[in-house]
Amino acid sequence: MRRPRRTAALTVTALMTGLATTVAAPATGAVPDPVLPTPESEVNITGLPFTGTTPDGSVRGYIDAHSHLFMEDGIGGAAVCGSVFSENGIADALQDCTAHGPHGGTALLENLTRNGSPFGTHDTTGWPTFADWPAYDSLTHQQMYYRWVERSWRAGQRVLVNQLTSNGLLCSINPGTYQDCDEMAAIRLQIADAYALQDFVDAQYGGPGEGWFRIVTDSDQARDVIAEGKLAVVLGVETSEPFGCKQTLRVFDGCSRSDITAGLDELYGLGVRSMFVCHKFDNALCGVRFDSGSTGTIVNAGQFLSTGTFWNARSCPADEPHDNNPGNVELPDELDWLPVPPRYPSGTVCNAYGLTSKGEFLVEEMMRRGMLIEVDHMSAKAADRTLEILEEAGYGGVLSTHSWTDERYLDRIYALGGFVTMYGHDTEDLIAEYRRTADVRARYDITGVGFGFDMNGFGGTPDPSDGRVTYPFTSLDGGSTLDRQVTGDRVWDVNADGVAHYGLVPDYLEDLRVTGGEPLADDILRGAESYLRTWATAESDATS
Numbered sequence: 001m002r003r004p005r006r007t008a009a010l011t012v013t014a015l016m017t018g019l020a021t022t023v024a025a026p027a028t029g030a031v032p033d034p035v036l037p038t039p040e041s042e043v044n045i046t047g048l049p050f051t052g053t054t055p056d057g058s059v060r061g062y063i064d065a066h067s068h069l070f071m072e073d074g075i076g077g078a079a080v081c082g083s084v085f086s087e088n089g090i091a092d093a094l095q096d097c098t099a100h101g102p103h104g105g106t107a108l109l110e111n112l113t114r115n116g117s118p119f120g121t122h123d124t125t126g127w128p129t130f131a132d133w134p135a136y137d138s139l140t141h142q143q144m145y146y147r148w149v150e151r152s153w154r155a156g157q158r159v160l161v162n163q164l165t166s167n168g169l170l171c172s173i174n175p176g177t178y179q180d181c182d183e184m185a186a187i188r189l190q191i192a193d194a195y196a197l198q199d200f201v202d203a204q205y206g207g208p209g210e211g212w213f214r215i216v217t218d219s220d221q222a223r224d225v226i227a228e229g230k231l232a233v234v235l236g237v238e239t240s241e242p243f244g245c246k247q248t249l250r251v252f253d254g255c256s257r258s259d260i261t262a263g264l265d266e267l268y269g270l271g272v273r274s275m276f277v278c279h280k281f282d283n284a285l286c287g288v289r290f291d292s293g294s295t296g297t298i299v300n301a302g303q304f305l306s307t308g309t310f311w312n313a314r315s316c317p318a319d320e321p322h323d324n325n326p327g328n329v330e331l332p333d334e335l336d337w338l339p340v341p342p343r344y345p346s347g348t349v350c351n352a353y354g355l356t357s358k359g360e361f362l363v364e365e366m367m368r369r370g371m372l373i374e375v376d377h378m379s380a381k382a383a384d385r386t387l388e389i390l391e392e393a394g395y396g397g398v399l400s401t402h403s404w405t406d407e408r409y410l411d412r413i414y415a416l417g418g419f420v421t422m423y424g425h426d427t428e429d430l431i432a433e434y435r436r437t438a439d440v441r442a443r444y445d446i447t448g449v450g451f452g453f454d455m456n457g458f459g460g461t462p463d464p465s466d467g468r469v470t471y472p473f474t475s476l477d478g479g480s481t482l483d484r485q486v487t488g489d490r491v492w493d494v495n496a497d498g499v500a501h502y503g504l505v506p507d508y509l510e511d512l513r514v515t516g517g518e519p520l521a522d523d524i525l526r527g528a529e530s531y532l533r534t535w536a537t538a539e540s541d542a543t544s
Helices: 012-019 108-115 146-154 168-173 183-204 219-227 257-269 293-307 357-368 380-393 407-416 427-436 438-443 502-516 518-525 527-541
Strands: 045-047 062-067 157-164 213-215 231-237 272-276 313-315 349-351 372-374 398-400 419-423 450-452 480-482 485-487 490-492
Touching: 045 146, 062 419, 062 502, 062 527, 146 157, 146 183, 146 213, 146 485, 146 502, 157 183, 157 219, 157 272, 157 527, 168 293, 183 213, 183 231, 219 231, 219 527, 257 272, 257 357, 349 380, 357 372, 357 380, 372 527, 380 398, 380 407, 398 407, 407 419, 407 438, 419 427, 419 527, 427 438, 427 502, 427 518, 450 527, 480 502, 485 502, 502 518, 518 527
Parallel strands: 062 157, 062 450, 157 231, 213 231, 231 272, 272 372, 372 398, 398 419, 419 450
Antiparallel strands: 045 480, 313 349, 485 490
8 A cells, every 4th residue: 555645635614715715916027936845846937938818818827727736646646646736845745656566567557557567667866857647648646736737837837627537447457556546536535726826835835825726616716717827727527437426237226416516516516617428438417428448348347347238339420529439459368367258330429328317407507507517538329419408408518628528519519609628639630630620629719728637547648749849939929938947966958758747738838939939838828717707607607
């Protein structure tokens, strides 16, 4: 069992007190020198964060609409090694998992996803050498240490949507699990983590409300925080069985409508403002958009273990919205104990399961509260019905935050007033998606775009930039100068290391600017404003 780090067991009363914290007065000069633990990671950036608004009253800055700050407390506490922060300092925060063994040889999830073999090894030392992690292709080591997030904020990031997540099935089989596998218990713990980090940063800058990390609960508050040059943090939920809404053997009785109402009331009271209806496994609310390839085979095996059934994939027309083909890939030898999925048709397929009556009820209850509704991870059938409900109500609070919905739905999302971001792909892939979707944005005069890095979410981050970034460089917003990021003995360079951790997001954006051009950079800087407009639309369209 890994030694527990600092606790974040805040009471509901304490969390509500955090929600009521007043916003600090606008910054008028240089960033104050924070009181930091010693030793600490560097940020390697000079200059002032952009404050105020543009001449037309818009906020300015980029948005990551989909990352997982506190995955350290998801999936049983041993899926992502290392903490976002620790009162005892970086050496305590950034430790490898005990379950990885002294040389990393027993890190099953790490080795299967990075080295392709459970017999792979890695250096487990951590601070100060960080010889093998974090890395762009390491999925089980903390990539969002708070100082790395601070570097991105200071380089122009103004919105971070922190997706609270877990997976009960993976928790139950992952070596080293030591926390409750109930997904809602993990989400509550991560909410407490978020407020604990806000307090931790506040203390560095002089007290409540003074720090740069600000949890926000409405669009006006977010706009004020951004105008002050700080980071507006939005809490969202992305989990497979919210409120216990599990389905077993195609029976959708894992939760009741009263469970859904009580669960939403609790989450809303704790500051959550956006949510996915389903994630990796079909649940009592909706069918999912399948993963593909070897990942699809493994996740489908998990679907069986969790629900008692494999995905029900049927052939469907290629010219209509459809789901990914889960494929017929054999499981690696190390996973030969998993159930073997059936063979599926080649070509385009659709999940036979859409939005259930309970799923429709959840969507309606979110609309009543003015919450943002995520359609990513929904099957094509579920997304279609969800959009119908939103269109019938004229409700604009809809999101697609990491390229996980059929692009044919973008027209309908934008027509409602929704917001879409791209997954944090490798540079060339993101530019290709940006250009491929340009026409639909133009039809609705959409100029702001964003990305969802899915950091700490097991999706991987961009690979090395092949020498395109020259250090030092100017931040995307033009106000700061960045050199190579240093943590302990390790000097990071996006050209050689890719986006190994969140502190290299600004370096990646410089690669996007150099490779994709200034129009792309300008649209990225308009992303925060575009998101806030969608959020304000949801609040004004609330049906309660």
